[in-house]
Amino acid sequence: MLPSSAKLLIHCAVGICLGSAVWGQANLEVRNKPGEKAEPRPRSNIRVDSTLVLIPVTVTDPLNRFVTGLEKENFKLLEDKLPQDITQFSSEDAPLSVGVVFDCSGSMGHKLDKSRQAVAQFFKLANPEDEFFLVQFNDSANLIQPFTRNLEEIQNKLAFTQSKGRTALLDAVYMALHEMKKAKNPRKALLLISDGGDNSSRYSEAEIKTLVKEADVQIYAIGIYESAGGRSRTPEESSGPALLTEIAEQTGGRQYQVDNLNELPDVAAKIGVELRNQYILGYAPKNLTRDGKYRRVQVRLVQPRGMPVLRPFWKQGYYAPAQ
Numbered sequence: 001m002l003p004s005s006a007k008l009l010i011h012c013a014v015g016i017c018l019g020s021a022v023w024g025q026a027n028l029e030v031r032n033k034p035g036e037k038a039e040p041r042p043r044s045n046i047r048v049d050s051t052l053v054l055i056p057v058t059v060t061d062p063l064n065r066f067v068t069g070l071e072k073e074n075f076k077l078l079e080d081k082l083p084q085d086i087t088q089f090s091s092e093d094a095p096l097s098v099g100v101v102f103d104c105s106g107s108m109g110h111k112l113d114k115s116r117q118a119v120a121q122f123f124k125l126a127n128p129e130d131e132f133f134l135v136q137f138n139d140s141a142n143l144i145q146p147f148t149r150n151l152e153e154i155q156n157k158l159a160f161t162q163s164k165g166r167t168a169l170l171d172a173v174y175m176a177l178h179e180m181k182k183a184k185n186p187r188k189a190l191l192l193i194s195d196g197g198d199n200s201s202r203y204s205e206a207e208i209k210t211l212v213k214e215a216d217v218q219i220y221a222i223g224i225y226e227s228a229g230g231r232s233r234t235p236e237e238s239s240g241p242a243l244l245t246e247i248a249e250q251t252g253g254r255q256y257q258v259d260n261l262n263e264l265p266d267v268a269a270k271i272g273v274e275l276r277n278q279y280i281l282g283y284a285p286k287n288l289t290r291d292g293k294y295r296r297v298q299v300r301l302v303q304p305r306g307m308p309v310l311r312p313f314w315k316q317g318y319y320a321p322a323q
Helices: 106-123 151-159 169-180 205-214 235-250 261-275
Strands: 009-011 053-060 066-068 075-079 082-084 088-090 096-103 131-137 141-148 187-194 218-224 254-258 279-283 294-301 311-313 317-319
Touching (some): 053 294, 096 106, 096 169, 106 151, 131 169, 187 261, 205 235, 218 261, 254 261
Parallel strands (some): 096 187, 218 254
Antiparallel strands (some): 053 066, 053 279, 053 311, 075 082
8 A cells, every 4th residue: 555645646547558748948939930941940049038947747657657746856857967956846737738730631531530539538638728729731731720728619620621632741740830839828739640651741851850859849649550451551651650759759748559540539538638647847957058959858756655666757858048
């Protein structure tokens, strides 16, 4: 039995429960205008309005169940191996700004209904202060619904979604990151649902990977893939799992691969639960050099007495400002 003094709660969702985390550096912005091609940019174009760095952390037990109830004293934080002072600590369900990035390309036909159900299940975990927008993509990416707190508006528009065309996934991620600059909440996330790689975008993988690494947006992807005995995948579909995994993990998020369509709503619910069970560690870096270099972050746990070995998940670093 766990000691009552620990005041820890373990949360489990049915099925796969994987922890991950993101980092947030205040007001990191993508500077391109809508429709403007994203060019690789030097670190000097990063704008940081605050010296506060935010590190969302997920903690799991050996069964991959989420653990809440830890205190600030249970965490140690290092930047480039130098200990940092945690000046802000939170574990409450803070409001989120979320972009739903929804694939409606030709190959999604029979997957659309379960994908809509997945979004609806994700919405069930929303709180009244959350805000959402919807980007859909096939041959091109389109902002279908700007930020709103009325979830029915998004679900009504998803109800009329039709499957056709190719897959401009990278353009959709770019558009969502651009729309996210209008977010009112400090915590930001994208829920991306797709069944394959990209074959119709203007932006390259390298450009988008750079953008998502610089942004303070956590990306979760649900990849719906054909089973080994299913139809032959195109080269783009074959590269889909690796592409979505890299895009998500750069931000500290994660990709969930789904073979059985019936699992989609449960997987979306798990992502929602994870976003609601994160610790936010805030610190002012002791290294004040504005050199635009990548800073590696490490989170260590002070193991609570009487608990099994716990594991933290967090984003591995961030880019310092260059000016």
